[in-house]
Amino acid sequence: MLSELISIEPATGAVLWTGTTGDAGAAVANARRAWPTWAAMPLTSRIEAIRRYSNRIRGQADQLAELISRETGKPIWESRTEVESVVKKVDISVSAYAERTSQRQLPSQPNMRAALRHKPHGVLAVLGPYNFPAHLPNGHIVPALIAGNTVVFKPSEKTPAVGEFLVDAFAKSGLPAGVVNILQGGPEVGKALTANEDIDGVLFTGSAQTGIALNRQFAGRPDKILALEMGGNNPIIVWDTDDVHSAAVLVVQSAFLSAGQRCSAASRLIVKDELYDRVTKEVKRIADRLIIDEPFSKPAPFMGPVIDNEVADGLTESFLALMSNGGKPLKHMARPIDNRPFLTPGIIDVTNMAERPDIELFGPILQVIRVGDFEEAISEANNTRYGLSAALIGGTAQQYDQFWSNSRAGIVNWNKMTVGASSDAPFGGIGLSGNHRPSAFYAADYCAYPVVSMEAEQTRASIGIGLKDEDKAEA
Ligand code: NAD
Numbered sequence: 001m002l003s004e005l006i007s008i009e010p011a012t013g014a015v016l017w018t019g020t021t022g023d024a025g026a027a028v029a030n031a032r033r034a035w036p037t038w039a040a041m042p043l044t045s046r047i048e049a050i051r052r053y054s055n056r057i058r059g060q061a062d063q064l065a066e067l068i069s070r071e072t073g074k075p076i077w078e079s080r081t082e083v084e085s086v087v088k089k090v091d092i093s094v095s096a097y098a099e100r101t102s103q104r105q106l107p108s109q110p111n112m113r114a115a116l117r118h119k120p121h122g123v124l125a126v127l128g129p130y131n132f133p134a135h136l137p138n139g140h141i142v143p144a145l146i147a148g149n150t151v152v153f154k155p156s157e158k159t160p161a162v163g164e165f166l167v168d169a170f171a172k173s174g175l176p177a178g179v180v181n182i183l184q185g186g187p188e189v190g191k192a193l194t195a196n197e198d199i200d201g202v203l204f205t206g207s208a209q210t211g212i213a214l215n216r217q218f219a220g221r222p223d224k225i226l227a228l229e230m231g232g233n234n235p236i237i238v239w240d241t242d243d244v245h246s247a248a249v250l251v252v253q254s255a256f257l258s259a260g261q262r263c264s265a266a267s268r269l270i271v272k273d274e275l276y277d278r279v280t281k282e283v284k285r286i287a288d289r290l291i292i293d294e295p296f297s298k299p300a301p302f303m304g305p306v307i308d309n310e311v312a313d314g315l316t317e318s319f320l321a322l323m324s325n326g327g328k329p330l331k332h333m334a335r336p337i338d339n340r341p342f343l344t345p346g347i348i349d350v351t352n353m354a355e356r357p358d359i360e361l362f363g364p365i366l367q368v369i370r371v372g373d374f375e376e377a378i379s380e381a382n383n384t385r386y387g388l389s390a391a392l393i394g395g396t397a398q399q400y401d402q403f404w405s406n407s408r409a410g411i412v413n414w415n416k417m418t419v420g421a422s423s424d425a426p427f428g429g430i431g432l433s434g435n436h437r438p439s440a441f442y443a444a445d446y447c448a449y450p451v452v453s454m455e456a457e458q459t460r461a462s463i464g465i466g467l468k469d470e471d472k473a474e475a
Helices: 024-040 043-059 061-072 076-101 135-147 160-172 187-194 208-217 244-260 273-289 309-324 374-381 397-406 443-447
Strands: 004-008 015-020 104-106 113-120 123-127 150-154 180-182 201-205 225-229 234-238 266-272 328-331 346-349 365-371 389-393 411-414 448-455
Touching: 004 160, 015 061, 015 160, 024 123, 024 150, 024 180, 024 187, 043 061, 043 076, 043 135, 043 160, 061 076, 061 160, 076 135, 076 443, 076 448, 113 135, 123 135, 123 187, 135 150, 135 160, 135 201, 135 443, 150 160, 150 187, 160 180, 187 208, 201 208, 201 443, 208 225, 225 443, 234 244, 234 374, 244 266, 244 273, 244 365, 244 389, 266 273, 266 374, 273 328, 273 346, 273 365, 309 328, 309 346, 309 365, 365 374, 374 397, 389 397, 397 411, 443 448
Parallel strands: 123 150, 123 201, 150 180, 201 225, 234 266, 234 389, 266 365, 346 365, 389 411
Antiparallel strands: 004 015, 104 113, 113 448, 328 346
8 A cells, every 4th residue: 555755854854755655566577577688688788878877976966965965964065975976886886796796717628618607686675774875775776787687776764855866867867667666665665575576685774673674584585685784883992092182083983974873883982991081081072063063054064963853862762771771971962953853972981881782873872981901992892793893093003903803893994983984895794784795895796696607519428437338238
């Protein structure tokens, strides 16, 4: 049954977009019909069509950036970087396809050739999150199309307008009808899509909770590809450094860029005992200076609101729950405007909490843990079921080696933020952060499967051993 879907601008409360939820069965049927022709098209023709799409997005960069900012509340400067990533994704995915899944000759015997080639899975469902509503689904869709799959894309129900913009851009770039299909709706529509027998796999970016539900749903289905990019509870360690200010800047950027709504955001600051006062004071001082405002306001804000009032309420409650369970607030999280999801960064010392919740608080909350030695710091960093990103600020090269070796995460950085990963590299986590199918540069791997062929021009064969003489053979 179709129902109404409304997208509200978080910063202003204005209605941005209205529409209806879609029909999963119809979208999958369209994608299935389009698949044989798209898959059989020469790779160069598919790439040409997708390049027309990236050119079109480049031409409409301002419009898309504005739409992202209005629909998510993120500052316009940040949305522009998201659009850039969308455009660059095509070249990156073409290189990734060539490097990871191209066709090539393998060593073989005389009179034959052995070839490695890759084939698309078929119809893939792409489920997107709201925090990077263009870049992240695009990061599944583009490599899926290059490989020869057709796609049903369900954007987050919180960002349907950006989803529609992308699919519209594909259609207007001359991709054949049915190759990229939009399916609007929330979790119920997502469930109908993933339960459809005619999809060949699901490429998902979102919370661990949903990812685990999908993992269960597909437990008995080795025939379907399932790529899960999920959340984090990421640590940033601050160790010996002669530049406490830069360390604090890296902490603030890691924790509060995008109002903390990045899967790779630092949520736990682990700091050496002797540096605790200086580091926390400087982090607080910088956090106090951050401009939190509407996306287009001047001077430019560092961060905007979180996605909606419900999420802001949940984060406020989580901060209070940390306080009532033994956390000591260093900077209170405030809600400056009633009924708008703006939040000021909250910083809370949880060192003495008896039981710290190992959950992703997807917003501007930084928990601080004070430790005595470096082993304890690493063990605190790993004290999570997630494993997406981790950073060490300061420390020696030997300590970084130790941190790198013992860290359980897919991104391990030194004197750099936990966020801001390059699209030219694989991106994925371990534990509850992913299912060992990293995205970004390695997305090519889950968009196609290898087919190995031994091939000869002529039909020639003989059995050289284990045969009776012809005259002794029984009739
Ligand atoms: P979410 O899990 O609530 O939703 C993601 C998508 O799945 C949405 O399109 C939603 O409608 C759909 N969905 C929800 N329940 C479903 C179900 N049972 N069956 C099928 N589909 C369902 O995530 P979100 O709140 O939109 O996004 C934020 C989360 O995404 C955070 O946890 C963040 O860390 C994570 N994230 C991960 C990455 C990464 O690359 N690892 C990147 C960005 C965001």
